[in-house]
Amino acid sequence: MARKKKNVSPYKDAKTWKKDFKKNGVIYLIFLPIAAYFIIFNYIPMVGILMAFENYKPTKGLFGSKWVGWANFAKLFGGKEFPRAFRNTAIMAVMSIALGFLPPIILAILFSECKPKKFKRVTQIMSYMPNFVSAVVVCAIVTEFVSKDGPITHFLMLFGMKQQNLLASKVEPVFKLIYCLIGVWVGFGYGSIIYTTAISNVNGELKEAAALDGANRFQRIWHIVLPSIKHLVIMQLTMAVGTMFMVGFDKVLLLYIPKTYEVSDVLYTYTYRMAFGNKIDYGVSTASSLFQSILGTVLLITSNQLSRRFASYSLF
Amino acid sequence: MKKRWLALLLALVMAFSLAACTKTEAEDSKDTEAPVTEGETKADGQEEATTKAPETTLEEVSAEDVEGDEFFGKSTDFTAMISNGISTNLFSEYEDAPVLQYNMAKEWDPDGNGNTRKVNIDVWTPPAGSESDYANTLASTGEYPDLMNIQIMSMSAAEMYEDGMILDITDYVMKYMPNYRAFFERHPQYAGRETTYVDGERRYLCIYRLDEQLPGAWGGMLYRRDWIVKYGTNPETGEAFTGAWDEDGNYTDDVVFPSGETYPKTVSDWEWMLEIFEKALAGEGIEDGYAYQLASSGENGAGGDMESGFGAANTWYIDPESNEVVYGGTKDGFRSYLEMMNNWYQKGWVNKDFFERAGEMFFVIDTASVYSGKVGAWYGLTSQLGNALANADVPWMKDMCVFAAPTPINDVYGDESVQGFEPFLYYAGGLMGAQWVVSDKAADKDLPALFTFLDHFYDVDGGALELTFGLTKEQVEEAKTIAPKAYDAYSKMGLEDGAYWKNDKGEFEKNPVYYPNDPNEIGGACGLVRFAGLTEETRFNRKYLPYYAEQMALYRMYDATKAGIGGEITAQLTPDQSSNFAEVYNNVSTYCAQVVPEFITGELDIHDDAAWEEFCETIDSYDVQSYCDDLNGIINE
Structure with missing residues (x-):
């Protein structure tokens, strides 16, 4: 009776770490700087989490500052504006994913289907450019465009909207929509690069064969291109869900005004005012970051589980 | 297995980094050392002062405590x-x-x-x-x-x-x-x-x-004097005003305000002046100008400017009557100030979009309009006084002359309890x-x-x-x-x-x-x-021209040094009091930044007692009194 073949790793032959290192030494060497990067910049700074539980004083350091337990979290969650900031963050996070996730994929498909090379290159560069413009400049442009006399405002007035500064509007979801559309404009070109690369690796023969069988362009995209990049899309979505609560602090801070706090204040801006207003409060700001990190981790694990269950693919 | 080893390795890295952040032996020993008795110095030469505060009064801390020659050669x-x-x-x-x-x-x-x-x-x-x-x-x-x-x-x-x-x-x-x-x-x-x-x-x-x-004022309320000369008339005689620059660069005119003063002393003077600015804007054909420029917070200056003439200011200050630290944002005087601003806003005197300009400092609001001569009165810099902004190429800026105005005394809004106050708080600093x-x-x-x-x-x-x-x-x-x-x-x-x-x-x-x-x-x-x-500028001859000297004097005509809470007082707060203030201040300033403009624009009705009560209750809920108590404790000490 033939023994059942186990699904073993191709690296199983290297029985020990030593042997594996000898065999793949170069690869380990290449990995070394990456590992060092993550250890130095991602793991060692995690010690700073302690600040969330301390009345942190720079002069006393992490281990000399007074331990206050959950007091910083109580201060953070106890603020009257916390529920409002949390609600706005959640809505803006969901809107950002809903509006911002598909455009890069669509753009990548459009680029892959675009035949004139010159036109393709120019449009690709144009779509990447907003990503390299600083948030301050982007927000200044947007502020002008949606101001009382801005071109977008005048355009919308053609549809009956009254003349107004859209960023000063407390009507839902005007501010949130502006914020999310900025994100789409800035990121959809740059975000399409990874999909464009993935699509370029799709076997061209499959598409040719499908075309010979009578599949039109849409059918080729639907049945060949999209399934080919499915895993990448799921991975990107999982990652996006994991970081969705990190709603852009800089853009909101630059765009919001006290009048619109009700609809625009997010966790980062709320924390900023609380921790860096009249006096720097390292404890509260660390507590806020830790809270958002934990939330992000929970969302990441959840979306990964969901993706494993419904799409039979997961990151880990 | 490899994953476990990797996880263990990363955990070790974290543990090492934790250890690296611990105190040095020297620091540890410093913490556990017995208190140094009076007169002793530590081995490293650092004086230990916490536990050896002399029991004598300050004046009795004699020079014998420091032997200067011991330091010679260091x-x-x-x-x-x-x-x-x-x-x-x-x-x-x-x-x-x-x-x-x-x-x-x-x-x-x-x-x-x-x-x-x-x-x-x-x-x-x-x-x-x-x-x-x-x-x-x-x-x-x-x-x-x-x-x-x-x-x-x-x-x-x-x-x-x-x-x-x-x-x-x-x-x-x-x-x-x-x-x-x-x-x-x-x-x-x-x-x-x-x-x-x-x-x-x-x-x-x-x-x-x-x-x-x-120090000489660097900024304050400013207004277009030339517009008053051109579009105003004497409130008593109804005659037109005259004014001109002389050969020495000095400016003279015969402007008189309803109060009888040559400067806007009272709120009624201001309203008379703003009406003139309204006429001037129409007369000059300026469609995008306005009579009075207001900061995004709904308050000009940094606390008390335009407000303390109502007997209150939306901040903490030492009340001139009680000599106690109070928070004035919930006082009737501040409500009357808001009534005035609401009235000015409804009359179209105030820049309509003032609340949108949150990113601008209070002394440089909408500078484009100011520097193009389209604003009647604003909080600006003393460098803008006189003919500094005049521009021969712009019709309405040819004879532009800017004068200073002190914080006005309220004689219009509210009842007698909020009228007639000599301004006691404005942006002036201290010694x-x-x-x-x-x-x-x-x-x-x-x-x-x-x-x-x-x-x-x-x-x-x-x-x-x-x-x-x-x-x-x-x-x-x-x-x-x-x-x-x-x-x-x-x-x-x-x-x-x-x-x-x-x-x-x-x-x-x-x-x-x-x-x-x-x-x-x-x-x-x-x-x-x-x-x-x-x-030391007391004996300094500034050589101001007469008109300029008068304007600078207007900024200092009321004493604001007694009511203001300077850094020398807040520096005495304990760390806990200081943290408490930071929290109270953040809450109050965030709330006021949202609600005060709404009272001015009419989104919230300042005449509605319920709305005002809610405003006061919210402010009180931030425990503004705790900061008053802390500061009163310091002052009383």
Whole structure:
């Protein structure tokens, strides 16, 4: 009776770490700087989490500052504006994913289907450019465009909207929509690069064969291109869900005004005012970051589980 | 298995980094050391002051506590952090400032026994725009200098002292800073504010930058005087006004306000004036202008401007009647102020989009409109006074003349209880300015020499003049040999005859090279404006033109020094009180920034008692009273 073949790793032959290192030494060497990067910049700074539980004083350091337990979290969650900031963050996070996730994929498909090379290159560069413009400049442009006399405002007035500064509007979801559309404009070109690369690796023969069988362009995209990049899309979505609560602090801070706090204040801006207003409060700001990190981790694990269950693919 | 090993490795990395952050043995031993008894110094030379506060009164802290000669031979090289640099192309490092160079070249004898030594200061200047980041990073990394201006830091002197970051300098101030202490004898209203309570004893934790008199105003309310002349009429006779510039550059007119004054004294004067501006805007065909410019917060100035004439201000202040610290945002006077602003807004006098300009500082709101002559009254800079903004190419700016206006007295809104108040709070500052501390880094250096050096700049007839104006002709001559860098800089500035001299009346006059205008910005370069010391301008002849002198006097016609809560008071807050204030202040300012503009625009009805009550209740719920209590405790002490 033939023994059942186990699904073993191709690296199983290297029985020990030593042997594996000898065999793949170069690869380990290449990995070394990456590992060092993550250890130095991602793991060692995690010690700073302690600040969330301390009345942190720079002069006393992490281990000399007074331990206050959950007091910083109580201060953070106890603020009257916390529920409002949390609600706005959640809505803006969901809107950002809903509006911002598909455009890069669509753009990548459009680029892959675009035949004139010159036109393709120019449009690709144009779509990447907003990503390299600083948030301050982007927000200044947007502020002008949606101001009382801005071109977008005048355009919308053609549809009956009254003349107004859209960023000063407390009507839902005007501010949130502006914020999310900025994100789409800035990121959809740059975000399409990874999909464009993935699509370029799709076997061209499959598409040719499908075309010979009578599949039109849409059918080729639907049945060949999209399934080919499915895993990448799921991975990107999982990652996006994991970081969705990190709603852009800089853009909101630059765009919001006290009048619109009700609809625009997010966790980062709320924390900023609380921790860096009249006096720097390292404890509260660390507590806020830790809270958002934990939330992000929970969302990441959840979306990964969901993706494993419904799409039979997961990151880990 | 590999994953487990990797996880273990990463956990070890974290553990190592945790261990690396622990205190050194020396620090540990410092924490557990027995308290040092009075008079002892630690092995490293650092004075332990926390537990040895003398039981005598401040005046009885005698000079015997410090033996100056014990320090002789120790390092006299000090580092100092200033709050910000100055705009000049004469030198790039502030230690090259001529006055500093000149004094660093001189010999100092703290104890008068012939043990002379020079003091050398290496100045650290924070990068422009990130001063606070720079200073706080120094504090957090422990790499701070010997001497610091803590104006740009997020910690108070009391907190720094509690953390062991700065020294108790009482003994040194008492023995080596007679000029500094003399200021508080000349200005008894400030006596006591220069010290901090530590364990029930008044101690010097910092020294202050001081002004012999309130500095000239840099900003305030301004208005278009030429529009009143052109579009207004005498409220009594109905005759047109006349006004003109004379050959000497002085401006005269016959404008009279309804109160009978030549300036807008009351709220009714202001409303009369704003009506004229409304006519002027229409008359000049300016469609996008407005009569009164309001800051995004709904309040001009930095607390009290345009408000304290209602008997209240939306901030914390010392109430002139009760002499107690109060929060005025929930008082009837502030409600009446909001009623006035709401009325002005409804009449179309106020810039409609004021609440959208949250990113602009209160003294530079919508500068495009101001500089294009489309605003009637605004909070601006004194450099805009007179014909500074006149522009012959713009029809409505040809004869532009800007005058100053003090905070008005309310005589229109509310009942008698909020009317007739002489303004008591506006942006004016006080005589005590930035605080300078000496850090523990200087503990084993020659502190008597440092304090003697610093005290020189508080000498009202000596170093204070150097700090304020610069070097005299004789000093420039002396610098030629002892401080060539200082002499070179003065030569480049064209100040070989000195920066100032005394005239026949005994007044000080600045060298005309940089007076009255200072296009080359040498005013800051020839003195020592960024250092600790005393500014002495009381005997300075400013040579103002009569009309300009009148305007500057209007900004100082009411006393705002008694009601304002200066840094010298807040510096005495304990760390817990300071944290509490930060929380209360953040909550109140965030709430007011949202609601005050809504009362002004009418989104919330200021006449509706329920809406006002809700506003007051919310403010009270932030525990504004706790900060009042903390400050009253300090003041009463």
